[in-house]
Amino acid sequence: MLEYRVSARRIDAHESVADCKDATVVLDTDIKGRRDAFNPAELLLAAVAACMIKGIERVTPMLKFDLRGVDVRLIGVRQDSPPMMASIDYELIVDTDEDDRRLELLHQNVRKYGTISNTVAAATKLQGVIRRRT
Missing domain, CATH: 3.30.300.20 (K homology (KH) domain)
Structure with missing residues (x-):
């Protein structure tokens, strides 16, 4: 079976990031939403x-x-x-x-x-x- 690993962390009340391999994705975790990130x-x-x-x-x-x-x-x-x-x-x-x-x-x-x-x-x-x- 394959395993996949991702880690995510809160930066502040407006942003979180997820990391996997050599990639980082900005996450929309702002309660008001963000236009520049995926919720x-x-x-x-x-x-x-x-x-x-x-x-x-x-x-x-x-x-x-x-x-x-x-x-x-x-x-x-x-x-x-x-x-x-x-x-x-x-x-x-x-x-x-x-x-x-x-x-x-x-x-x-x-x-x-x-x-x-x-x-x-x-x-x-x-x-x-x-x-x-x-």
Whole structure:
């Protein structure tokens, strides 16, 4: 089994940081919010997006899938009581000339083998579509 390690610390009432490997991410932990950092919900959405993109990077060579680029757009809906992400909708936009069947095969692989997306899907409604960039 793999292990992942991240450490986070409060800098002050407006900022915290998370460290992993040689990277540092500024966290929006200010009660009023910050425009220049991701809050916890946005970090969750970014983690799902990164998982999907990494999954695409992993399977495209195996599928011999011709790919020029990928965009992921996510919308998370938060409920208040109890506070949680009630749902996450995503759109995978793929720049490719592959046919629709191959595009759907890519989507199936992303859904089946994503560590973070599978974890999130077990906890909330995760649904989305894949489409070709026009």
